[in-house]
Amino acid sequence: MFGRKKQSPLMQQPEGQENDLQPRLAPKSPSEAIKPMAAPPPPPRVRRRRGGMMSTVSGLLTLLIALAGAAIFGITVLEKEVSAPGPLQADKVVVIPRNTGTSEIATLLKDEGVIDQPMLFEVYALLNRQRGQLKAGEFLFKAKASLEDTIDTLVQGKAILHSVTVPEGLTSDQIVARLYDNEILSGDVIETPREGSMLPDTYKFERGMTRQQMVTNMQAAQRQALTQIWQRRSSDLPIKTPQELLILASIVEKETGRADERTRVAAVFINRLNKRMKLQSDPTIVYGLVGGKGTLGRGITKNEIETATPYNTYVIEGLPPSAIANPGRAALEAVANPSRTKDLYFVADGTGGHTFAETYEQHQRNVTRWRQIEKAKATTDGNVDRVEPEDDTRGQGGAAASPSLAQDQAPAVLKPGARPRAFDASEGTNKDPLKNKNFDLNSGKSVPNLKQP
Known part of the structure; x- marks a missing residue:
């Protein structure tokens, strides 16, 4: 107890820690004492083996990023193509028959000179299904109409409207004869309507409407007009x-x-x-x-x-x-x-x-x-x-x-x-x-x- 030498602070080890290094000798001179000690070598790196799941996820992310880039590039090219002026040199009217599929419409428009890329038309029409189906009818396509304009015309149903005017005072037989004189209307009138049951007016219609449908529309208009006018008639009329x-x-x-x-x-x-x-x-x-x-x-x-x-x-x-x-x-x-x-x-x-x-x-x-x-x-x-x-x-x-x-x-x-x-x-x-x-x-x-x- 009295015979142990007091150790130098440099030789003291933290309590609870074993010294696995060789005991250091006392410095020979003050300058040597202040020199830094050499750092111990780093511990050896343990190389861990990657698992299969991590590798798969990493590959998928890489693939998705590549696909997203390709999609963005493709959409950019598509938008440029569909907005480019079309081949049509002058305004043109084209009739799209009823029950015509997208591919048949594309072929018809190609034959009429409205578009020059039927396949691109079909792809873009498919991408625009959420806006509505392509409609049948008689459509006016403007000169240089782009593929996008063409699709919009067919989806929004901007068909050409024709008109038939029925003057006041015609009998039902005379009105039916006037409908038969109109070459745009089609079909026959089932029977001559009751006298007075049709409202004379100018009626707009699309190509493909039948004469019977026109008669039905005129009768509905007369019923509506008569009901409205009857409700606001004078109260002292002798008609009941x-x-x-x-x-x-x-x-x-x-x-x-x-x-x-x-x-x-x-x-x-x-x-x-x-x-x-x-x-x-x-x-x-x-x-x-x-x-x-x-x-x-x-x-x-x-x-x-x-x-x-x-x-x-x-x-x-x-x-x-x-x-x-x-x-x-x-x-x-x-x-x-x-x-x-x-x-x-x-x-x-x-x-x-x-x-x-x-x-x-x-x-x-x-x-x-x-x-x-x-x-x-x-x-x-x-x-x-x-x-x-x-x-x-x-x-x-x-x-x-x-x-x-x-x-x-x-x-x-x-x-x-x-x-x-x-x-x-x-x-x-x-x-x-x-x-x-x-x-x-x-x-x-x-x-x-x-x-x-």
Whole structure:
């Protein structure tokens, strides 16, 4: 204990650590003492063997990175190709038939000169499936349209729209004939629709639409219009059903083509219905004679206005059993909300319109004035089912609300370019207001249940 030498700090080892190095000798000099000791050699590296899973994952990551790079490069090239101007030199219309596959469409467009890479078209169309399928129809492709533009046109369905215009006042037979005159529509009409059931208008359609589909669309449009107008009609109308409104609107449609007097013409007929007066409308006589087949092509004879048919409103009371034409929306609106007047009569005024009267005496004066106008004119405005009478003392006038006249003769031969003179169906009969001033418009005359001729 007392004999042990105290060790130098350099020789002391940390407690609990064995000294596996050779004991160091005491430095021989102070300079040697401060020299750093040589670092021990590093322990030998133990080389671990890689497992199979790590190698597989590393390979997959490398492959994915390579594929992603290739995909980005491919998409860049594809976008450049599909956005490049196409081979089409001028705008061109191409019809894509229904049930045509993508490859057939690509071939068709290649043959038409719209594209020059059908395979690329198919690939790009496949990549754009989420935007929609390629549509059939008639399409306009612009000059130099890129493949991308071509796909967009077919996917978005920007097909060319054609139109067919149906004027107000045509019968159902006349409308069907007009549809058959249109060469773009296809197929047949199953049966002639009920009179008044189609809404006259201009309808847009794509190539491939059938005539029956067009009829169905027109019927749906008329039902919708009639329902809407019926809901906002005046509450004091003497008509009780939408069908009655349709019938009266068809008469108004045939009586005047002037938009500014439809509501007033409608008011005349509404006032007559309220007073239980006969409507005395010439177009109803014509419809009773020829149905919906067209026009009479001549004047109404004296005998014809005396003949009882379900449509002769000079004889029957109230409305005829059906519409006599297909009225437009404006005529329906006019009947639903007519002018607030007391008019019971109207007659042509020489300007294409009519002069209205509340009393029979006023109407007589208006008829006289019209006949004076007729005498002073060589030719006058004409329309269907009217002729020029041989006797120039005859003119247009009537006991009721009708602009046309009648004659018991064949149509006169007119000079080239001249138009026929109009005259009233009541003229020369016991209903002529200038011949029989005692005629009572309120007297009723029933008509037996006759079949339509």
